[in-house]
Amino acid sequence: MYRVIAAVLAAAACTQPVQAQTSPPPAAEPTGETLTLDRALELAGATAPGVEAATAGVRAAEAQRRAAGLRPNPSINVEAENVIGTGPYSGLSSAETTVGMSLPLELGGKRSARIGVADAQTARARLEVITAQADLRLKVTQAFVEAAAAERRLGVARDQRDIANESLRGARVRVRAGRASPLEEQRADVQRINAETALAQGERSAALARANLARLIGREPGRLDLAWFERTDGLGPKLSKSADGTLALALAQADIATADAQVRLARSQRVPDLTLSAGARRLEATNDVAAVFGVSVPLPLFNNGRANLDAARAQRDQAEALRRGAVLDAQQAIASAETEVANAEANARTAAGPALAAAQEAARIARIGYREGKFGQLDLLEAERTLAQTRAAAIDALAAYHDAQARLERLTARAPSITEDRP
Template identity: 25%
Template sequence: MRTPHDLSQPVSTPGGRRHALGSLALVLVLCSPLVTLAQEETRTPTDPTLEELLAEAFKTRPELQQAEAPVRAARERVPQASALPDPVLQLGIQNDGFNGLMIGEMETSYFSIMVSQSLPFPGKRALRSEVAKLGATAASAQMGRVRLSIEAEVRRGYLELLLTRERLMLLERLQTLWKQSAEMARIRYETGEGAQSDLLRAQLELNRLRQRRIALQAEERVRVQTLNRLSGRPLETPLPTTTRVRDLGVPEPGDVEATEKDALERSPELAQQRALVAQAGQQVALARKERLPDFTVSAGVMPRGGDFPPMWQANIGVPLPIFSGSKQDRVVAERSAQADASARAVEALEQVLRLRVRERLIALAALRDTAAIYRDGLLMQSAATAESTLTQYRVGRASFASVLEANTGIIRDEEDYLRTLVDAQRLVIAQAEVSLEPVASIGGTAQAAGGMPGAGSTPSAPASGAAPTGGSPGAAASSSSSSMSGM
């Protein structure tokens, strides 16, 4: 019996030397991306293109100006809240009878000039100003959310572009595999060792790859235009990239307590809610203070003309809170209920933030372990399986269906590995964004959600052209986790 090593040696058949050359080329194609796997570092390299996109986005995005306007409006309310009411000027006349103007002739006829000013009870103006300041603080926290979201959008868009271009590279590799398979099927057919259907099927898969390349190129153009829109550039501006998805790696999950603390400190929603809690507390204090009466002070002079000396008057008015049981007291109760609701909202938000942090850390650890499996063995094993299958087909010990499955499997594993790296980077972006969105899925294997590029008929699905399906850790959270077969 020939060993796998023996099977890799040329066989004395017509065209054997061409078989050997084809097998050698296939080995080089399969192993070329694996050389760097052992040296891969789990880091996120600095990307000048990405940094430039982020800088331009922060300068040009209209959403930033839109978010700044309510903050400016809230700050303008602060001096309004502490300002005194406008004074009131009253001009009047008092006259005896209707037969003529009697000022200067009658003692009780005169002009009047009166000024009045309302004065809030001491402490009310300061509380009103504090309530307005806290409202501005809450509004500015929303500005922080907009900035975090803009950065996350750009980073996710750039990640999608990198993945699309990497998938195009995988498509090129798959095309090389199918060319090698088609050449071998042709040689076997010409020498009478293989069926014509094998050659036709290989040619069919090559044509399908051309279709998928068109779809991927269109997707790449859309990704570029989306990124240009996010950074305020003309939509068709070229975006050259040097970073590859393989360069990103999977970072260490990090310490749970430190990550939670960071999220609680940086969360715009939590900062906003805390400002609203403080504002609600000041509103309760103000509502209690509102039960104390304001004052209205007025003074006036009344010239009487003639030999009559002018008159003057001064007044102070105080409202009588005889209906406070149905008004002021109810305001205090209302504000207290609102303050309690705000406090409970902070507690709930802190719980959600802690949960999201732990979800992402668990998912990141799972993705890191999954990536290690791919990097340390699965990809090399998949390449070796494809090489062995094609070699056995060359000597007539394997069917062409096995070649189809092996070709599909290696690219499926390669794309699943890339998808694992991308899902990990999405978690990192969400962590930096302090996102409140849940992790959609962290279970299952790193199988693709559908067929792979060139996933033609396999023994298990001869008609559909789809490879076996599965789910990768975090794959459901990926908007671009669709397989290449659907391109």
């Protein structure tokens, strides 16, 4: 009898058209609008903590950019000399009071170097916003895929429960009519119990997947766009995607730009600054007033800034090495993801197409043959088990395909031009 079923499977695989459906949607679908992936992404973007944190980082970087462009503040100096001493200086009659102002003058391009560092950090902060949005898209897509797959698995579990109940009723009729042994009824009852257990597990899994999606989008998902879940891209040769211009490499390049700016800043800080001062001095004894001028220059005897410059250069070398490593990692990850997408797409088309059609036809023939007494119960159970496994494999293959596709899109997400957004 197994040879009969195998022959039916082979014939159906050759003759049946490719079918994308794995199982009909659950009968009790929630009412309301159908939640598409694009709508889920839109809802999640409105309340995403990661994106909000990255946006706050941009505001902080822009504030630091404004602070970097400010010049040093002047100082007001007040001095009193020749007071509270001895002899003629015991009081205030010989006091010399000086009131003046000091103004630091930055040399060596320190201000422009600070601005360069702040600009590089601001550019990286804007890239982090795009990266956070890409990460959110991946997370929401994966949650949407898992929820859709759970809905499909739940539909399969309900179908298997109904089939198990029908098989139990048929077995009872055969046993009551004396056409089968009570063992057949026991087997059918075991199948029903297992189907009820699988249905309960499917309901819990679907509830969990929907709850996870709801946490991301901030509301109940409602009815999901299951038609999107069943679609795959067309087969055929595809161009391999390059790692150039991706977010990962753009972030690494932004780190190099920041390190270069830090080197320029460290180099500028080796140039001593001048402090100019000017004031007026009043001599209490003669009631005369005289002008006072001064210039101060720090002497770089102990700290000439060489160590800071060496550290900045080493960090620049580190950033360059990390960028080269990021290129290799990105290329490897993209190649692996492209292979996973191709394999998952082939598995999805096979499992949801010829294999599923053949399993459905074999189960249909086995049910008819069992009712007519041509097939035994074991043949029927084997056909039903094969159908359930094929439907589950089709759902798993579609979920794996969409997950691999989402990860590939995240790896190849392009970095926008950020120079035009600088203030």
